[in-house]
Amino acid sequence: MSKKRLSVVVTRRLPDPVETRLSELFDVRLREDDTPMSRAELSEAIKDADVLVPTITDTVDAALIGQAGERLKLIANYGAGVDNIDVATARQRGILVSNTPGALTDDTADMTMALILAVTRRMPEGMAMMQKGDWAGWAPTALLGGRISGRRLGILGMGRIGQAVARRARAFGMQIHYHNRRRLHAETERSFDATYWESLDQMVARMDVISINCPHTPSTFHLMNARRLKLMKPDAVIVNTSRGEVIDENALTRMLRAGDIKGAGLDVYEHGTDINPRLRELDNVVLLPHMGSATMEGRIEMGEKVIINIKTFDDGHRPPDQVVPSML
Structure with missing residues (x-):
């Protein structure tokens, strides 16, 4: 019997090659339009997801993490910085956090x-x-x-x-x-x-x-x-x-x-x-409008890192780009 696919929620539109590969590998919920999720949408998204893929525009703080369902076990950030995520609270809840260092x-x-x-x-x-x-x-x-x-x-x-x-x-x-x-x-x-x-x-x-x-x-x-x-x-x-x-x-x-x-x-x-x-x-x-990382190559590489982090986690191993509080 084949293994059940991870439920993955992506909070923003990502480059087409990234979204396509995510769809091939996971039970992924993609964003229809290129706008940030509201607080209510984020709260609803993490109630039954295994993995959340947020970006810098999403504030994943202690209050939001507290609303997560039991299934949420990985926050795979699409970005190098994690100041938008309460890493310490996530760790206390047994939720891993990863990022995409080096791509940008x-x-x-x-x-x-x-x-x-x-x-x-x-x-x-x-x-x-x-x-x-x-x-x-x-x-x-x-x-x-x-x-x-x-x-x-x-x-x-x-x-x-x-x-x-x-x-x-x-x-x-x-x-x-x-x-x-x-x-x-x-x-x-x-x-x-x-x-x-x-x-x-x-x-x-x-x-x-x-x-x-x-x-x-x-x-x-x-x-x-x-x-x-x-x-x-x-x-x-x-x-x-x-x-x-x-x-x-x-x-x-x-x-x-x-x-x-x-x-x-x-x-x-x-x-x-x-x-x-x-x-x-x-x-x-x-x-400039926060476009320092705005190259197609960089954004696809970020997506590839997100996918590797999720896939490694799904295979029962530590995500290569895991972030822990002591690193911050």
């Missing part, structure tokens, strides 16, 4: 470099001028930006993505500096010719560009707060392709408006889609 590394690092270039070379201002039809021709002093070669890049969070950013930045001739919970092995550090700063304050005060590449945890919330942002040089820029909560967005907005910071490139925001309207008005800011 290169895509996010590419976007980080794109933002660094866009801000320092004032690309949005040039684009706006062209779209308005205001360009009167080349001029020696028009839209003068800055060269990134030789500039000091301070990477906050030297994990997979931080290191991928460092590799790219070195190719552009930037000097690599970093702050991390743990110092890299000497050999890895030498491969980037990187300078480690135990004190984040000291690093921030000396950098030309700050790149946020750390996850959002209780210890990184507002890590770049008003006091620390004030340490930045007036001609420095900051980019964030990680999590919006790491930067105090209101403080950043005030400093950008006052000219205390040269510019910013943001792909993520502290309050999701509720972005400070004063931030939108600034010419020295590049704002």
Whole structure:
């Protein structure tokens, strides 16, 4: 007798190849339209599912997990971050949590470099001028930006993505500096010719560009707060392709408006889609709609990791990308 298929609920539309493979392997309930599930829909979905496949737009907190049926045994997150999931409560309930690390590394690092270039070379201002039809021709002093070669890049969070950013930045001739919970092995550090700063304050005060590449945890919330942002040089820029909560967005907005910071490139925001309207008005800011991981290749690879995690679990083994509270 064949084994009964796992009941899997997917909360958002995923690329077609991923949905097709999920349908081949599991008793899967797919999303009809590309909108987030409501709280009520999520609550209903986990009552009789074996596996939930949420995304960053789904808040799977203690209250929601408490409504799960006895069958729910795996939350296979479609995304590298798990700050949308109460991992500790899930573990207490005997529910495993997995994620998709590494799938987005290169895509996010590419976007980080794109933002660094866009801000320092004032690309949005040039684009706006062209779209308005205001360009009167080349001029020696028009839209003068800055060269990134030789500039000091301070990477906050030297994990997979931080290191991928460092590799790219070195190719552009930037000097690599970093702050991390743990110092890299000497050999890895030498491969980037990187300078480690135990004190984040000291690093921030000396950098030309700050790149946020750390996850959002209780210890990184507002890590770049008003006091620390004030340490930045007036001609420095900051980019964030990680999590919006790491930067105090209101403080950043005030400093950008006052000219205390040269510019910013943001792909993520502290309050999701509720972005400070004063931030939108600034010419020295590049704002993107959380598209750092938006490549077809990356999104399919994420789906493949989700499938491997579910299949491994279904075969009675530990999912290769299991997340436990001690990792956070």
